[in-house]
Amino acid sequence: MTRHGIRLLKFGVLAGTALAAMMPAHPTAAQETVKLGFTAALTGPFNEFGEGIRRGVEIAIEEWNKKGGVNGKKVELAEALDDQLVPDRAVQNMRRILDNEQIAALIAPSGSGPTLAVIDMLEADGRPVCNTQAQTPTIVYPKGPESPPRQNIFSLSIDNTVEAEKLAGVLASQYKKVGLLHESTGYGVTGAELIGKAIKAANQEATITSEAYNQRAQDMTAQLTRAQRAGAEVLMVVGLGADLAVIRKNMARLNINIPLYATAGGITPPYMEGAGNLVKGTRAASTKSFGLDEPPAATKTFLELYKAKHGFDRWWGNDPERPQISMATTVGTAYDCVNLLLNAMVKANSTKPKDIIKALEETKDFPAASIRAISFSPEKHRALTVDDLAVYEIDKQGDKVKLTIVQE
Amino acid sequence: MTTFLSLVLAGVSVGAVYALVALGLNVTFWTTKTLNFGHGSLMMFCAMLMVYFASQGLVLALAAVLSLLVIAAFGIFIERFTVRPALKTNNSMGWVVSTLGFGIVLQGVAAKLFGSQAVAFPSILFDSEDFVTIFGLHVSLQYLVVLGLSVFLVVVLEAFLRLTRWGQAVRAVSHDPELGRVNGMPVNAIIVGSFVLSALLGGAAGLLVSQIGGTVDPAFGFNLVLFGFVAAVVGGMGSSVGALVGGIALGVLSKLIGGYVASAAEQPVAFAILMLMLALRPNGLLAQAEATKA
Structure with missing residues (x-):
């Protein structure tokens, strides 16, 4: 073999080795x-x-x-x-x-x-x-x-529709004037609209005051006083737990002592931790399976x-x-x-x-x-x-939070 | 009437916090003509640090003092590494980016150290249920404490500036740092001191406002700095009394509009006021117009 041929052979072996190294060991392994x-x-x-x-x-x-x-x-x-x-x-x-x-x-x-x-x-x-x-x-x-x-x-x-139906069923049967506070996001706006409509559908005489707030607002006095002026007998909040804690504390500062209902954010850790002992009595809707004494x-x-x-x-x-x-x-x-x-x-x-x-x-x-x-x-x-949702009421003794199903 | 007074009280209290933020921005503006755009992160970090120290078993007062000391150290860092290098070049606006960058880094550090979730902030002096009755009106003690402390800090700062030698030195440096240097004033120490003071005011505002909200998370503070900035401009950039007047006016007006017109208008009104003030009275309510020598 000439020197030129040997060079070509060496190059071929090297190129082949490099190509083989780049190929997957098993072509179908990725699938x-x-x-x-x-x-x-x-x-x-x-x-x-x-x-x-x-x-x-x-x-x-x-x-x-x-x-x-x-x-x-x-x-x-x-x-x-x-x-x-x-x-x-x-x-x-x-x-x-x-x-x-x-x-x-x-x-x-x-x-x-x-x-x-x-x-x-x-x-x-x-x-x-x-x-x-x-x-x-x-x-x-x-x-x-x-x-x-x-x-x-x-x-x-x-889903907001299902949640609204559940909460509206409870609220419409007990209250005529409902204050709705909701975050200004798509979730908050849609949720509040659906709850408002569902309450109206269940009780045509019900009046609803709807107020929006921005996530992470540190003071909700304006929204709460508007609901208070409208004579709200109950407050329903559509939003996340941390904001609900701000609302609950603000209610205490303004001496607003009406029942507080919330969407699922009402039973999340940010609310439980942020509102402290004020969480007592808050009611919120969430899935039922985890709250049953005997889960599925x-x-x-x-x-x-x-x-x-x-x-x-x-x-x-x-x-x-x-x-x-x-x-x-x-x-x-x-x-x-x-x-x-x-x-x-x-x-x-x-x-x-x-x-x-x-x-x-x-x-x-x-x-x-x-x-x-x-x-x-x-x-x-x-x-x-x-039927997959339940309304829970929060109780707190010491550091221990207890949730009780009040409406299956 | 009760609604009106409730809104005014909440506005005055929240506005007092805006005033503290505005004052913190003013202090560095006096000495270096710069603003710390990471001020909101200092407020957040101070509050989160206090929650951490308290969770380690420290009494709340000690936790607050320790967190303020850490924030004061951040003030030195900000001046040394984000502002001073940028000011070496004439007319450089690099400090805008570097202070903002510092704030963003601090947010990331807080998320890494304390988690990115909102954490509960303890009631320092009073709970949200504590109140006094004044002329039949239910007045929250938390609001009163926030208001009282903010006014106290503004008065102390104003007294410091007007009645002490160091205060007069700060004012001299704000007018002409070069002349101060020629006269043997420790200009660098005064500038560093102003950043420490600004950071402490930010930290105090963070502790006060977290108490109202009840929770704090790494993204906390940014909105408050915007409102503080509006308060500073409305009151007159660089004026302590102006910051207090601007902050309280902004707080009360936004609460009244939120309560009587629409709650959604509460925030936009602040920025409408800012634009109006810049158009009609650019020097603010209480700042003196700047005289320029020919």
Whole structure:
């Protein structure tokens, strides 16, 4: 062989080795898992929501993988991106997730703002999406509850419509003048409108005073005095726990002693911690399963798994005997979403979007942690019903908070 | 009438906090003609630090003093590393970015150290249920304490500036630092002192307003600085009494408009006042017009 030939051979061997090194060891290895993805508020002031989703998703995936995965493939959380509840960042993150064609199914972002920002993008993409926390009804039913749902969006969250129906049922039967305070976000505005309409529908004589506030406002005197001047017999707040604490303290300073009702934010840690002993007597609506003396079997299973993995942390709360109700909506729904999506893939024996969606729509009485039994149909993509919610009253003795169901 | 008085009282109390913030901004404006855009983060950090110290078992008063000392140290840091380098170049506006940057970094540090969730802030002197009855009106003691402390701090600062040698030195430096240097004044020490004082005022405002809200989180403070800035401009940039008058006027007006017109108008009205004041009386209510030598 000439020197030139030897050089060519050496170059060929080197190039071949380099090429082989760049190739994956097994060409199909990247596709051997079932991949899931989400963007949520993993850091920032609302990270209890995003971190809750991650915990729920991870627990469910671990359990599925222990059982052998889905149709012989392991399950993998391929994308878990942080949007800090900022809609723009959620859009960027979701674009990246959707560019990964191997993602078989997705979890919607935490909160209505980011979810509304990406929902059209998700619908156009067509892959199945499960919503765990965002409450705005148009996320599932863009043209109203009587119109068809988005074909690939399924929801386990506490929908504003259902929550409004539950709270309005209680308020309309007891009070004629209702003061509605709501945050100025899409969630707050929609929630207050729906509650107002539902109260009016239940009691036409009821008068409603509606006042908005900005998240993180440090003083609510103006809103409270307006409700007081209108003669409100009860105050209903649609908003987050930290703001509710400001409102409750402000009520005490202004000597406003009327009953206080709230949406699910009323039984979250920021309210319990921020308002101190003033939380006593506050009533709020949230999911029922976690508040029952004898929770459903699926709820018990989830709680055991959570306890084993994370112990009694911020999401569980400081009572080892009983988790916080808010854990159902921050962690429980994410756990249920993954179970539903993977169960649909098993039933369909496929990871194609159309097959998964068809299997999801055939779901009947699926036992879940946050909702006792989940059923979907082509027309019904929202799992929660009024019967899945309860109205709780808060009591506090020393440092111990006790929640009692006052309206099932 | 009760509604009116409740709104006025809340406005005066919240406005007094705006005045403290405005005063904190004024102090550095006197000595360096700069504003600390990270002032809101100092308010937040002081409040979060106090919650942390209290959670470690310290009595509240000691926790408050310790957190204020840390904030005072931040004042030195801000002057040394964010403002002084920027002022070495004539007409540089670099301090706007560097002080704002410092504030953002401090937010991140607070989120890392204390978590990004809102944490409960303890009632320092009174609870929100504590009140006195004055002419039949239910008056919150928390509001009274906030008001009393804010007015006290403004009066002390004004007295310091007018009646003490150091105060006169600060005023001299605010007029002409170069002349002060020629006359042997410790100009650098006075400037550093003004940043320490500004940070302490910010910290005190943070502690007072957190008590009203009941919670504090790393994003706390930014809105308050905006209102403090409006109060400072309305009262007259650089005037202590102006800051108090501007802050209280802003607080009362926004509460009255929120209570009688629309609660959503409460914030926009502040900025409408700012624009109006800049258009009609750019020097503010109480600041003297600046004379320029030919």
